[in-house]
Amino acid sequence: MNGEPLNYLNNGHGIRSWLLTKDHKRIAILYLISVAFFFSVGGVYALLIRINLLTPGGVFEPDTYNRIFTTHGVIMVFLFLVPAVPAILGNFLLPIMIGAKDLAFPKINLLSWYCYVFAGIFLVVAIVAGGVDTGWTFYTPYSTSYSNSNVLLAGIGIFIAGFSSILTGINFIVTVHTMRAPGMTWFRLPLFIWAHYATALVIMLGTPVLAITVSLMALERVAHVGIFDPAMGGDPVLFQHMFWFYSHPAVYIMVLPAMGVVSELIANMSRKNIFGYKFVAMSSLAIAVFGFLVWGHHLFVATQSVYLGIIFSFLSYAVAIPSAIKVFNWTATLFRGSISYDTPMLYALGFIFLFLIGGLTGLFLAALGIDVHVTDTYFVIAHFHYVMVGGSLMGFLGGMHLWWGKMTGRMYPEFWARAATIVQFVGFNLTFFPQFILGYLGMPRRYAAYPPEFQTLHVLSTAGASILGFGVAMTIFYFIWSLKYGKRAPADPWGAPGLEWRIPSPPPTENFTELPVVTWEAYEFASVPELKEAEAAASNG
């Protein structure tokens, strides 16, 4: 109102118009608020972990510490990393990018958010009622026979969170298959869409296995027939196989969408077609497929046969190929591009740098001999935080900056955003690089106390975590600030070719007033009619 044109934000007011919305853009905002909430909770628990590790003796009781790191892991994995990019950016952008009015099943989309909320409630109740102490992996027989914490509640929460992912995944796959605008062929899809399509495949094939694994764990906890208890003839490693059959591909659920975001950031911020578009698109699918064949590398020291170990080791190396294709093609895109160092680009460069370290240390871990040395040490922690935080979080935040104007109608403050990005980058490296060294020296993960000679590195890491936390808080703060005081966002602040930039910011409820017809390739800057006109006007003037 206020004379503003009708858009999805002011089309309908009041809490009901939000809680019962079927608009994919509003559901994305609901997800944004709830995911940001759980991210903050998980972040507070991360800081508690770092506070405990400031001194060799620890601050908390070991039993409390177990609950702290479990809470951090469960919340960050199931309530932040898995839904963050797909459910927020994917939900908002996927229909717009392919020229559709909405996702295929809007009610299922809303149901997915409610599943997420209920999952969150179960997990919060589990935490408030005393927490869970099994680690986010719920390894048996500890989780089924010995832990006296709220494993059941947490298990139910994860089961429901799985439904939330599956419903989002179905929507993405069906929408991409059936609702592309005229002229939007498969190889004209933005790489963001390819990445989300691949992610949806992994979600659909992996999540049900997690659901049944958690169900079996919970039922065993009730019945105690010893299905995972070696003392009664059960096989605890079966649980590990089933758990990692989901949870390793889940790593790709977390990082593939972020890779899709980075492709958009790099293309739009260097104003060039992505080098080797088809290779980048296909590498997403390759990662999705290979991702299902490597779970055994989590079981190198868990009685798995050496021969099986060799195969899994080899396959784990193989995943590096499609990942490297992406990184090489992104850097090749930068070559001779007209690069802008605005915030989205800083995040993209940060992603490439951190993901490179995370990916390469992944190769160390895929090597059987080194893995035996560093299994369950801080080396592993540092590795997956480089991929998950350095990769997924950086990709997510980069995407939030690129599309913030589109989502809210307001631009973020460029200076503060660049400052925050740099603070986060420094803080992140200071937090996790020392952990590589700690792990290599033998500091085990999940220990509440450690020998005094590790203290310097732990203090560095805690200092880094504070800086990282401060940087993220800056971002949250200026995002909220910009809602009121930010500059109004034009339809296309970046001069980008995607369909989402052809409609107003924020978009109207129906996305497109008339059906778009796509006549250009994904990143063909010169071929978009509006961009051509603008360029002609500029050269004439």
Next chain:
Amino acid sequence: MSTIETDTAHGHGGAHADRHPNLVHHFDDMEQQREAGTLGMWWFLLTEIMFFGGMILAYTVYRHMYFDAFAHGSNVLSIWWGAFNTVVLIGSSLTMAMAVWHAQHGNSKKIVFFLLFTIVLGSIFLRVKYIEYHDKFTEHVFPAGSFQWPIVHESNRPNNLGDLLLMLVWIEPLNTDQSASGAVAEKAPAMEKAPTAEMEQGPAMRGEIDRTMQDQSFAGHVRMYFWLYFVMTGFHALHMVIGIGLLLVLAWQANRGKFSKEYHSYIELTGLYWHFVDIVWIFLFPLLYLVDRHL
């Protein structure tokens, strides 16, 4: 998937006068809407395959490790009940397919008839499942609580179709006592008299099996079998209950004339789901009921 968009195109119908009233606003035409629904259902069924696949994996591992215990557990199940339920479910798939066929041809009354027929068959399946579960409780082979092995007092089992039909409607078979004691008399020796079994079956392993049967651990492994039996058939029965719920809604809607030649994708989608649940049972029946039946 009852949650697929059902709204009529409020507020958009005016602009597109020729739009079908059941065409949702964000689809271009009925064909696209139907294709989206069908594809969504197939993907959903794929997740279901992965879900049941996890259970079948666990079953396979333990059946491989403890085959003898699984065989003894399986022989407690009534093959009559299991086979009867298999026939009932396959029959229900036929009636479901008939309902879909009539939906495609726009015969509303026939749709209602065949949906109700399917519901009746599904309910018979669940009734049998209830009898079987009840027997397992009274025989103390329910895996939680007072599990006991070997079985001390075996419940009635149908030995022919007549018995089966009587028991289905909660009437004890006429020759209750004989058949009850008969069942125990038939079963018990096979479990206790090792030499007989050994001579009949040939392999020297039989003696070994019956010795280990006395073991606590053997009983524990049988208990694992029954745990898997209850988990697998339980999740299957849950899917049946959901399916019957969906069919009830569809029958009600069909009765009110909601479906037509052009618009009946819910019936097709529920049909896909129903056939899937049927197929799951076709896997569960041999896996759970037919392990080493000549024990």
